[in-house]
Amino acid sequence: MSAPLVLFLVTGIFAVGAALLRGRPRPSAILAASGAAMLGLFALTAKLDEPFVFLGLSLKFGSTWSLLGRAFTLDQGNRAAVGFLFLAGAFIFAGAWAARPERYLFSFGILALGVVAGSLLIRPFLFAAVFLELAAMGSALILVSPGYPARRGGLRLLTLYTLAMLAILLAGWLLQSVGVAGGAPGESLRATLLLALGFAILMAVPPFHHWLPAAAEGAHPYALSFVAVLLQSAGLFFLLRFLDSYQWLRDNPDLFAGIRLAGTAMVCFGGVWALAQKSFSRVVAYALVTDFGVSLLAVGTQRAEGYELALGLVGSHALGLAVCGLGGAMLRRSGGKDDVASLAGSGYRSPLAAGAALAGLLSLSGFPLAAGFPGRWALLAILSPLDRFAAAAVVLSCLAVSGAAARWLGTFIQPPASDEKIELTFGEGLFLGGGVAMCVLFGTFPQIFAVIFQVTRGLTNLVP
Amino acid sequence: MTWIADWAILPALLAGVTGTLLVVLDDRRAVLGILAGQYLCAAWLVGLALPLSIAAAKLVAGLMACGALALSVAALRWRSPEVQAGALPSGHAFRLVAAGMVATVAVGLGLGNWMSLPGITAPGILGSTLLMGLGLLQIGITEEPLRVGAGLLTLLSGFEIAYSSIEPSLAVVALLAAVHLGIALVVSYLLLVVRDERPIPEGGG
Numbered sequence: 001m002s003a004p005l006v007l008f009l010v011t012g013i014f015a016v017g018a019a020l021l022r023g024r025p026r027p028s029a030i031l032a033a034s035g036a037a038m039l040g041l042f043a044l045t046a047k048l049d050e051p052f053v054f055l056g057l058s059l060k061f062g063s064t065w066s067l068l069g070r071a072f073t074l075d076q077g078n079r080a081a082v083g084f085l086f087l088a089g090a091f092i093f094a095g096a097w098a099a100r101p102e103r104y105l106f107s108f109g110i111l112a113l114g115v116v117a118g119s120l121l122i123r124p125f126l127f128a129a130v131f132l133e134l135a136a137m138g139s140a141l142i143l144v145s146p147g148y149p150a151r152r153g154g155l156r157l158l159t160l161y162t163l164a165m166l167a168i169l170l171a172g173w174l175l176q177s178v179g180v181a182g183g184a185p186g187e188s189l190r191a192t193l194l195l196a197l198g199f200a201i202l203m204a205v206p207p208f209h210h211w212l213p214a215a216a217e218g219a220h221p222y223a224l225s226f227v228a229v230l231l232q233s234a235g236l237f238f239l240l241r242f243l244d245s246y247q248w249l250r251d252n253p254d255l256f257a258g259i260r261l262a263g264t265a266m267v268c269f270g271g272v273w274a275l276a277q278k279s280f281s282r283v284v285a286y287a288l289v290t291d292f293g294v295s296l297l298a299v300g301t302q303r304a305e306g307y308e309l310a311l312g313l314v315g316s317h318a319l320g321l322a323v324c325g326l327g328g329a330m331l332r333r334s335g336g337k338d339d340v341a342s343l344a345g346s347g348y349r350s351p352l353a354a355g356a357a358l359a360g361l362l363s364l365s366g367f368p369l370a371a372g373f374p375g376r377w378a379l380l381a382i383l384s385p386l387d388r389f390a391a392a393a394v395v396l397s398c399l400a401v402s403g404a405a406a407r408w409l410g411t412f413i414q415p416p417a418s419d420e421k422i423e424l425t426f427g428e429g430l431f432l433g434g435g436v437a438m439c440v441l442f443g444t445f446p447q448i449f450a451v452i453f454q455v456t457r458g459l460t461n462l463v464p
Numbered sequence: 465m466t467w468i469a470d471w472a473i474l475p476a477l478l479a480g481v482t483g484t485l486l487v488v489l490d491d492r493r494a495v496l497g498i499l500a501g502q503y504l505c506a507a508w509l510v511g512l513a514l515p516l517s518i519a520a521a522k523l524v525a526g527l528m529a530c531g532a533l534a535l536s537v538a539a540l541r542w543r544s545p546e547v548q549a550g551a552l553p554s555g556h557a558f559r560l561v562a563a564g565m566v567a568t569v570a571v572g573l574g575l576g577n578w579m580s581l582p583g584i585t586a587p588g589i590l591g592s593t594l595l596m597g598l599g600l601l602q603i604g605i606t607e608e609p610l611r612v613g614a615g616l617l618t619l620l621s622g623f624e625i626a627y628s629s630i631e632p633s634l635a636v637v638a639l640l641a642a643v644h645l646g647i648a649l650v651v652s653y654l655l656l657v658v659r660d661e662r663p664i665p666e667g668g669g
Contacts, residue, residue, distance in 0.1 A: 070635035130639040137646045149658040155612050159603050162616050166623050173630050
């Protein structure tokens with residue numbers, strides 16, 4: 001049996017299991033988290049193309065599975081990325097039951113993980129664009145639910161990812177068939193522009209970010225956290241694989257200047273808009289835009305350390321977003337809204353939930369001692385000699401989003417309109433406290449993120 | 465079968481007509497019927513580049529997508545959403561004029577091989593350009609799920625006509641068919657998830 005087929009089959013089995021348990025959040029979360037963790041460990045440790053004995057049975061996992069003339073391959077180049085993806089999913093699923101998300105998060109979530117894994121496994125990798133479109137479909141189903149029926153975010157996500165898929169497929173054809181490496185400058189320009197459009201959408205570069213605030217406003221905060229981590233990781237892996245595969249792209253300084261410009265625009269835009277928002281979820285959405293921008297700036301350095309850093313930032317981003325989503329979901333329990341009036345005094349009604357929401361937001365902002373800080377610090381060290389304006393923008397965006405967090409701290413400690421407390425179970429409190437502690441721990445001991453750098457192992461041209 | 469190539473201009477022009485009607489009409493029964501007709505035109509044009517059996521498979525996938533949408537709309541008793549006046553004009557006349565302008569530009573572009581695709585026929589490029597242009601217009605002027613879904617499917621059909629001439633592999637055909645079905649299923653879900661819809665502001669963000 002081939003390893004990719006095992007990954008897909010087991011993903012399907014866990015998705016069906018989670019769907020059957022949809023009415024019971026805790027078993028459903030345990031099943032999805034353990035399933036994703038198991039798949040992640042399988043991707044990382046399975047012996048490929050070598051026979052081995054397990055429980056007295058002689059087994060062999062092939063590295064390739066062929067379907068309709070295309071191959072899905074799990075090898076040393078992509079197994080770290082696939083493993084990371086499933087383990088990050090397991091981390092988010094594990095905390096999900098405490099956030100009480102909509103019941104289909106686990107089943108659609110694990111399916112979406114499987115589809116994104118498919119995008120990493122397929123050869124030629126250009127067809128990953130279609131898998132990202134399928135992942136966006138799953139994400140739309142996660143974002144919109146009977147309890148959170150605002151459809152605008154999901155529809156916009158679907159529309160934008162469809163456009164991205166078309167642009168990348170066409171660009172891929174130009175790259176493969178016409179051979180722009182030695183081809184006409186017109187073809188190179190066309191391919192570059194199509195790629196720029198496709199990746200601008202995948203990385204939520206303004207104005208293609210507009211699904212995020214709409215989704216943040218209308219979706220369950222934890223569901224948004226899952227979708228944002230999943231799609232951003234997938235987009236970033238895909239971008240790095242493109243750069244790794246095409247030398248003329250890697251050697252194009254104008255392209256990297258463009259990536260830095262887009263990243264700078266994102267951190268400036270996100271920072272300013274985060275300050276101006278009157279609902280907490282929209283602040284998180286714009287903080288996410290700045291965080292995506294920081295990842296792009298790391299890629300735009302055109303250095304191996306920058307690529308590693310971009311992937312390391314995905315880890316801090318997942319942690320900050322999960323903790324923020326968990327806290328935000330609990331704060332919304334009392335009234336369902338998250339504007340200033342609804343959240344005033346939340347610090348008294350549930351100090352732990354308010355603390356988690358702020359700790360997550362500070363982590364996304366890159367505030368010192370929070371999980372997002374070490375990555376930004378390291379980025380500034382390699383970015384400032386290269387592009388002082390972009391480095392200054394990173395610092396300013398950190399200040400702006402931290403300022404927005406301070407504003408919300410002021411809201412949380414206002415006298416509450418009522419004495420009604422937000423009741424938390426012991427387990428929920430444990431998850432919230434653990435999340436805050438992890439934000440500080442990862443900010444204080446950033447070496448933990450170095451494990452994620454293993455994901456770059458397959459990108460031998462980018463990180464020799 | 466040479467008649468498929470000889471008469472290929474017919475589905476190319478009909479594709480433009482169906483795309484325009486999808487932009488202009490609100491009636492959900494009509495929209496789904498026209499979408500099914502559009503899939504027939506698209507399959508004919510795809511048949512210029514791919515074997516007819518594969519083009520027929522695309523038609524079946526498209527009709528299945530229409531069927532999925534029809535089931536959801538039938539569950540809503542075929543009623544169209546109440547449309548609220550938005551900041552931008554969105555009446556039938558506006559949409560007709562906009563569709564006319566886009567179709568004119570698309571015909572202008574589609575008379576030549578503006579995408580420089582090898583192996584694509586003249587009717588193929590015309591039909592593809594019309595569908596992509598009108599699909600983009602559709603998704604740009606509305607946020608009503610069924611109409612956005614129809615716009616996305618129109619855009620995809622147009623793209624597939626062009627893409628089938630450069631990437632004829634079976635895997636891609638299957639993946640894109642899955643995308644058609646997936647979009648239809650997601651749109652169906654979005655239609656059903658909110659049964660008591662608030663009026664949708666047209667043209668507004």
